Amino acid sequence: MSKFASALVEWQKQHGRRGLPWQGTRDPYRIWLSEVMLQQTQVAAVIPYYERFLRRFPSIEALASASEDEVLQLWSGLGYYARGRNLHAAAKAVVARGSFPGTAAEIEELPGIGRSTAAAIAAFAFGERAAILDGNVKRVLARCFGIEGWPGEKAVEEALWGRANRLLPQNEIEAYTQALMDLGASVCTRTPKCSACPVSRNCSARRQGRTAEIPAPRPRRALPQKCVTWLLLLNRGQVLLEKRPAPGIWGGLWSFPEAPVNDVGDYCAAKLGCEILTKKKLAGLEHGFTHFRLQIRPLLCHVAKTPQLESPGRLWIGIGQARDAAVPAPVRKLLCRDFLHLLATR
Numbered sequence: 001m002s003k004f005a006s007a008l009v010e011w012q013k014q015h016g017r018r019g020l021p022w023q024g025t026r027d028p029y030r031i032w033l034s035e036v037m038l039q040q041t042q043v044a045a046v047i048p049y050y051e052r053f054l055r056r057f058p059s060i061e062a063l064a065s066a067s068e069d070e071v072l073q074l075w076s077g078l079g080y081y082a083r084g085r086n087l088h089a090a091a092k093a094v095v096a097r098g099s100f101p102g103t104a105a106e107i108e109e110l111p112g113i114g115r116s117t118a119a120a121i122a123a124f125a126f127g128e129r130a131a132i133l134d135g136n137v138k139r140v141l142a143r144c145f146g147i148e149g150w151p152g153e154k155a156v157e158e159a160l161w162g163r164a165n166r167l168l169p170q171n172e173i174e175a176y177t178q179a180l181m182d183l184g185a186s187v188c189t190r191t192p193k194c195s196a197c198p199v200s201r202n203c204s205a206r207r208q209g210r211t212a213e214i215p216a217p218r219p220r221r222a223l224p225q226k227c228v229t230w231l232l233l234l235n236r237g238q239v240l241l242e243k244r245p246a247p248g249i250w251g252g253l254w255s256f257p258e259a260p261v262n263d264v265g266d267y268c269a270a271k272l273g274c275e276i277l278t279k280k281k282l283a284g285l286e287h288g289f290t291h292f293r294l295q296i297r298p299l300l301c302h303v304a305k306t307p308q309l310e311s312p313g314r315l316w317i318g319i320g321q322a323r324d325a326a327v328p329a330p331v332r333k334l335l336c337r338d339f340l341h342l343l344a345t346r
């Protein structure tokens, strides 16, 4: 075992994170679920979602036979909803093939599972020697081995994968994999705690005093902005929600109808089957995606329903129920933030 790997394994035994709900199991379903939920999400935020999800879907079969609405409802609030949709699709694929795939290469073929996640599942569930390389691990390896450049560049990423593969120990792969994750999450963070690091002696960035420069940040570019008007249509304590098309942002989730700014009244009458009685602009909010920023302008309208235009993608629902439905975070925020206001102004 390399010095790097043995130092990490020893460190993990003493200082690694323990007692997390997804540790101490070889069940690939539970490991997979945790790995997907932990992408771009902190451990503390994941734990209640993970436990609730498993109570409702204790097996892959239970998940595969659920409706997408139910899966997204339980995912609601965790963000990055494509993860929930892919998890559901992958559960169906696993049930169709008859068993959970047994190697990292096969796991990677399931919907929504990337190379690093597949490797983590294979390492923890089957003890396979497979290299992980999530964002945290990229930071550790780039600093430790002085790999310059932005990790999103192809050449830098290839160098990191090469290093990650060469470092794999022959045994104790589970402890090593967990150690890398723990080190990246708790010690080699944006502001690293090098005095607590088991590989500090040989770390290139630390020795050169360049931990702030490595890895190089993503090249800056201004994100485009998009503006939408959301209609918070209120009738007898109910709001109108629309199911968003998939693929697309928040695909499969329930959201407020979007309207053209200039002819809201005509739009409501023609498309949504309701007549606006009063309308009021509410404070706007902004939501960031990786590739653009969304400016949301909410318009609260009290409406009378004209003979209803029934549509399977639309739903009048009580405000309290809407908050518990599979809705994106800004919709929930509006329902919570303006909930009392909505009722007070009926």
Ligand code: SF4
Binding pocket: 140, 143, 144, 187, 188, 189, 192, 193, 194, 197, 198, 199, 200, 201, 203, 204, 205, 206, 211
């Ligand atoms: S010594 Fe510091 S910069 Fe280097 S790997 Fe450890 S925590 Fe990261």
